[in-house]
Amino acid sequence: MSNTETRPAEMRCGGETEADRPAEVEILTARDVPLGGPRAMRVRRTLPQRARSLIGAWCFADHYGPDDVTGTGGMNVPPHPHTGLQTVSWLFSGEIEHRDSLGSHAYVRPGELNLMTGGHGIAHSEVSTPDTTTLHGVQLWVALPDEHRGTEKDFQHHVPHPVALNGGEVRVFLGTLAGDTSPVRTFTPLLGAELTVSPGARLVLDVDPAFEHGVLVDTGDVLVEDTPVERAALAYTAPGRTRLTLTSRGTAPARLILLGGPPFGEEIIMWWNFIGRTHEDIVRARGEWMTERESGAGDRFGEVRGYDGAPLPAPELPNVPLRPRRRPAPRA
Template sequence: MSNLDLRPAPAVCGGRADVMARPVRDLLPAKTVPLGESTVVRRLLPSLGRRMVGAWCFVDHYGPDNIADEPGMQVPPHPHMGLQTVSWLHEGEVLHRDSLGSLRTLRPGQLGLMTAGRAIAHSEESPRGHLPLLHGAQLWVALPDAHRHTAPMWEHHAELPQVTGGGLRATVVMGELDGTVSPATTFSPLTGADIALAAGASARLPVRPDFEYAALTMSGEAEVDGVRLAPGSMLYLGCGRAELPVRADVDSAFMLLGGEPFEERIVMWWNFVGRTGEEIAEAREDWMTGTRFGEVRGYDGPSLAAPALPPVPLKPRGRAR
């Protein structure tokens, strides 16, 4: 998924200085952003309160939207560099195309994972004759320096491992939870899990004290560490926990995102993650001149043009603001 802001703000983030080494309960504000012709997303990372959670550097939540009489998601071909995109659906379907030649329709409970590495381009759209509802999340993971120039690749995982018990079902999307490991490729210590809670369920999730975590509510009204969360809200939890109490009075679902605090400083602008402003400018030029990122074939429409670079140099501002 692309960042379709016409004037995307550059940010320098990463490093451990602003990581909360203790448990906290910080509710992160969402920014409403239009995505294509008929989809609106709630952008939760980067936010006014925080830029990263572990290596997770971008989180959009969208829907549930009734798109029965709408085109649905229509995101034209656009580039990525230095990150992984994680596509996760609760309802509906999304057709993925990329410059490697990948073509796959994603459905609920299936992981679409694209490792951009040094350069890739892709598009995302609701298929013709699509289902009436669309609901999901799009997330990015920053690649560490040792792997950010890796060859691009696409993975589709139709089945993922689960942890169950006491009215809770956790699908391990990325990384590891309670000793259960996702088959998805990761490049840094991560947790990404979709947690479903039945009405009346109460549990204590085992988590790692050296990880920082956040909870993104997908549906219902889950209570995480005593904080009741409406759909589309995100709670930053900091580090230092060995377990996380969760409960729900109604059927609910949330995504638990976590990871080892990302030590490196990164520059993120538009759809690129790099290390310097010069590197970002070079990537923008490569996209606009048709080099390096390849071609997405089969999408009915033009590619996205890159926004203009900001007139001021990038300034380091840390993980939090």
């Protein structure tokens, strides 16, 4: 998915210190962002933000729906570029048609992972299908470490099987949890899973103590440890835990997305759909995308075939050089 903000902020991410990390549970609230289009489908963004920009290598989290596409027009994101990251698409309902410049033509469906690697550069489009009435899911980005951020473009698809838990169920789409391991390749250790917690149940999960974790609440009345987490909020826990306790207090099942990974030791710069290490990286990527978009020639991003419409133009860069943002210490 593209970040379609017309004036995206430049953000320097990473570099958290131990003093920045809360001892218990930190709540990250979402902000509403228009995805674009004539009726502006909206998404709820919990990463990045000033308080916390990364959880492991997870650097971007959009949560959307349930969205009645008859009222919003659904998703129609024209071809757009990515560098230095992997995109992770996961749906709860609906269907999205994916096309990319690698030649992939695939569908994102509920319970099925689509992971696209846009290291040196890739372009893709995303359109909800005509049969979709309700669109509901998450779009996530993973920052690539410096040694792999120039890797070649790639696309992977995986359908994880559900694993029964005492009080719920899990689908592990990246990493390992509850004895199940995803075969999908990542460039840093990661955890990504959908969890369903039965009404009144208390799940105690064994987790890697080297990981920090984020729990995004899709539905339900949920406690992470003993902290209430509202719908669409993301609860953060620092490394050091060997167990993570999730409680559903409602009369209906709770649905959660669990993200994790060891703290990402590199500082990154995110702007629009690019991740780099310097302001010059971003300027170069933007310039090459605009050149390819206007001329139809170039080999960094490539052409997305089969989409009916023009690729997205990149927003204008700010007139000032990148300045590191001082972020306040997160509050538990």
